[in-house]
Amino acid sequence: MRPFPVTSACSTCGQATGSQRLGRRTEGDPHALPDDEQVDRHDPGPRREAVRRDGRVRRGAERLGRAAGHRRPGPRGRPDGLGRRRDHRDGRTVRRGQGGRRRVRPGRGPQQGGGPGARPPVPQDRGRRREHHPGGVLTDAHAAIDGVWKFESAKIIATLTRMVNDVGLAEELAQDALVAALEQWPESGVPDNPGAWLMTTAKRRAVDHIRRSQRLERKQEQLARELDEEEREPEQDDVLRLMFISCHPVLPTAARVALTLRLLGGLTAAEIARAFLVNEQRIAQRIAAAKQTLAEHRVPFDLPEGDELGERLSAVLGVIYLIFNEGYSATSGADLMRPGLCLEALRLGRLLAELAPDEPEVHGLVALMEIHASRLAARTGPSGEPIQLHEQNRGRWDQLLIRRGFTAMLRARELRRPPGPYVLQAAIAVTHAQARTAEATDWAQIAALYEALVRQLPTPIVRLNRAVAIGRAQGPQVALDLVDELQADPALRDYHLLPSIRGDLLLRLDRASEARLEFERAASLTRNDAERDFLLARAADLPAGEGVALADAAEEFLATLAPATAHSYGQTLTRLRRSLGGRTPLASLTPGKVAQVFETAWSTAAAKTWNRHRSAVKSFGEWASLDDLAGALERRPEHTGPKQAGPKPSQRPLNDLWERDLPLRERTLYRLLYESGAPITTVLALDVDDLDLDDRRSRDGKVAWRSATARLLPDLIGDRTRGPLFLSDRRPAPARTPAPENLCPDTGRRRLSYERAEYLFKKSTGFTLHALKG
Numbered sequence: 001m002r003p004f005p006v007t008s009a010c011s012t013c014g015q016a017t018g019s020q021r022l023g024r025r026t027e028g029d030p031h032a033l034p035d036d037e038q039v040d041r042h043d044p045g046p047r048r049e050a051v052r053r054d055g056r057v058r059r060g061a062e063r064l065g066r067a068a069g070h071r072r073p074g075p076r077g078r079p080d081g082l083g084r085r086r087d088h089r090d091g092r093t094v095r096r097g098q099g100g101r102r103r104v105r106p107g108r109g110p111q112q113g114g115g116p117g118a119r120p121p122v123p124q125d126r127g128r129r130r131e132h133h134p135g136g137v138l139t140d141a142h143a144a145i146d147g148v149w150k151f152e153s154a155k156i157i158a159t160l161t162r163m164v165n166d167v168g169l170a171e172e173l174a175q176d177a178l179v180a181a182l183e184q185w186p187e188s189g190v191p192d193n194p195g196a197w198l199m200t201t202a203k204r205r206a207v208d209h210i211r212r213s214q215r216l217e218r219k220q221e222q223l224a225r226e227l228d229e230e231e232r233e234p235e236q237d238d239v240l241r242l243m244f245i246s247c248h249p250v251l252p253t254a255a256r257v258a259l260t261l262r263l264l265g266g267l268t269a270a271e272i273a274r275a276f277l278v279n280e281q282r283i284a285q286r287i288a289a290a291k292q293t294l295a296e297h298r299v300p301f302d303l304p305e306g307d308e309l310g311e312r313l314s315a316v317l318g319v320i321y322l323i324f325n326e327g328y329s330a331t332s333g334a335d336l337m338r339p340g341l342c343l344e345a346l347r348l349g350r351l352l353a354e355l356a357p358d359e360p361e362v363h364g365l366v367a368l369m370e371i372h373a374s375r376l377a378a379r380t381g382p383s384g385e386p387i388q389l390h391e392q393n394r395g396r397w398d399q400l401l402i403r404r405g406f407t408a409m410l411r412a413r414e415l416r417r418p419p420g421p422y423v424l425q426a427a428i429a430v431t432h433a434q435a436r437t438a439e440a441t442d443w444a445q446i447a448a449l450y451e452a453l454v455r456q457l458p459t460p461i462v463r464l465n466r467a468v469a470i471g472r473a474q475g476p477q478v479a480l481d482l483v484d485e486l487q488a489d490p491a492l493r494d495y496h497l498l499p500s501i502r503g504d505l506l507l508r509l510d511r512a513s514e515a516r517l518e519f520e521r522a523a524s525l526t527r528n529d530a531e532r533d534f535l536l537a538r539a540a541d542l543p544a545g546e547g548v549a550l551a552d553a554a555e556e557f558l559a560t561l562a563p564a565t566a567h568s569y570g571q572t573l574t575r576l577r578r579s580l581g582g583r584t585p586l587a588s589l590t591p592g593k594v595a596q597v598f599e600t601a602w603s604t605a606a607a608k609t610w611n612r613h614r615s616a617v618k619s620f621g622e623w624a625s626l627d628d629l630a631g632a633l634e635r636r637p638e639h640t641g642p643k644q645a646g647p648k649p650s651q652r653p654l655n656d657l658w659e660r661d662l663p664l665r666e667r668t669l670y671r672l673l674y675e676s677g678a679p680i681t682t683v684l685a686l687d688v689d690d691l692d693l694d695d696r697r698s699r700d701g702k703v704a705w706r707s708a709t710a711r712l713l714p715d716l717i718g719d720r721t722r723g724p725l726f727l728s729d730r731r732p733a734p735a736r737t738p739a740p741e742n743l744c745p746d747t748g749r750r751r752l753s754y755e756r757a758e759y760l761f762k763k764s765t766g767f768t769l770h771a772l773k774g
Contacts, residue, residue, distance in 0.1 A: 141186040149178055152195040153266040156202050158238035161301055163206050167245065168291040171263065173209060177202035240355040241301050247316045250297050255290040256319045262287050265344050275341050277333050296747060317365050317422060320348050324369050332527035336386050342373050363412035364423035370405035371429040374398040386534045390438035402433050424453045443472040460491045468501055476508040493600050494578065496525035500535060516542035521581035550589065551582030557623050572616035575601050586624060595632035606767060607636035657765065666760055668712040669726055673772040678703045680769050684754060686725040688717055724751035
């Protein structure tokens, strides 16, 4: 064995140790190893396989040792002296890779000189430490990513939207940053500031995208500076802007809800679809259409100002409260509640309260949701059945949420502004929460608050809730009179709580058989399985009325008709069953009740539709040997001859058409048809370049308009210079590409069809588009 000289001295006694050879030393040598530690490097015995705590073979344990008295403690207190060298002033030299990174440097391959004693080639990756992640580590990393994304995604998307001015593109860039985290964090570990890591990565992706696309060349220098600035970005204002843009009035309500949950709630399309029991593809389409609408209308990423701020803020609050209500009382499905939606709405409300601390309505909404959420655990029984408010165990109410609600209510009052709708509703919730028992509830105070709320928000739902409060404060008969007035309101035609409340009032008046009919009617209207079972159970406990039921008589009557007639008359009788209750005794059916149903369901219908339903009721009454059920219904005249010249007829649905909040496209189309009197197909065939906006007419002279249309057309056209004037909502599928003259070259959308325009107008008014032409 060839000796290897060591050219250092002992740091303790100063004696030279360089003349020593590797291997065994002489006895008495102060630098000799003890007998139990002297190892022959060729000895295949077990001492050669000295292992460390981490399972690796201890390198050099059999080659070079120091006297036990001269050893230095290794890292972390290890006494074996085999630790890595910690400082250049250690006092001794090291040989080979001792104290180094213990890996073969790149380029070390096979050695020259073959033969039986030559060393094999050294693998390039030998000595590199690899992280072996147990399953729990990977799961923890993913859980951390999920949590960080939940709370930081809104800030990231909002900041990116400010940078690129495109919500869809901003979300894609944020998703890229999320993918980078999923790839890197399980290996490198979660950063100290994961939110800043995601924000920085997303910003860099945004800058890279802008540079590659060269669409925002003038902003490159500014964006590059923003990436390097140390000053914190105005992220809170960006999130507030994102809230306003997600709830913009150009979007329909369903799209606002889906987009808000996607961008601000961090929920996926699948999670939103499960929450609302709809198809995932449908939610994805809503979100994509909402982003496209925002881009097409060029909605600015700015905070509204002045009077617009109040209107836009009300829209944001309405979306958040709608999400909460869907979770608090599910519209459909097997469960009464969806607590996940309630918690998400609460989080959005609290976030909005932080971003807009000077708005009392925001604090009022938060207080309202906090107090209502405190009752979630007490609202259902062991089997998931609903428990009414006066029967709930108030000991199960969450006191922490109640205190939070009180705190939010105090913040709203401290701003010293007139109370708005949400503050008044929060005050009602506070009154309920302050009562230790149901009997101690101050119903007079609640009724007074509802009176104030009706003055600000005179909707049918608010008026119905006021009737409930008055029924508790002044008696059931007073409330029943108020509820009966609401039965003619079309907005409550299929609202299941109207007959449910009416059944409660009738039961308190000892009119059990009538109450049973109302509970059965409410059960037929609700789409929630838990509520339906609850209402049917209440009805089953009450005595049934005598005689043939309306539903049974209707089925027997329809069976005697020809299929086509049965289908037509069946629509009429179905509406009667839904409005009056299928178990209503046939003998109790009167012309007055039938007239009330007609007024609620078909008051705005065309004359032909009205007369068809009237004929169905008349035939059914004659078959059932009842009095003339259509006696209170007048036949409406149908105009079948040529149109008479003169002023346009007065039609109720058209009187308030111009006051409605219609989309710009529909409002412009209806105005143009009304003012021009031109054929519908001629108006829909107009192109942008056919218009002479200065002379208020088309270039061929076939269509002319007045001032109202002249104010709307520039906004509808925008920057377009060619293509159809009125466009459809979506781009056509690749397999259904229309003719070039019916396709907009700027947006890729096709011309609005006659059928679609007719459907939209009939849905809004019950009339056809010909009614606009007089």
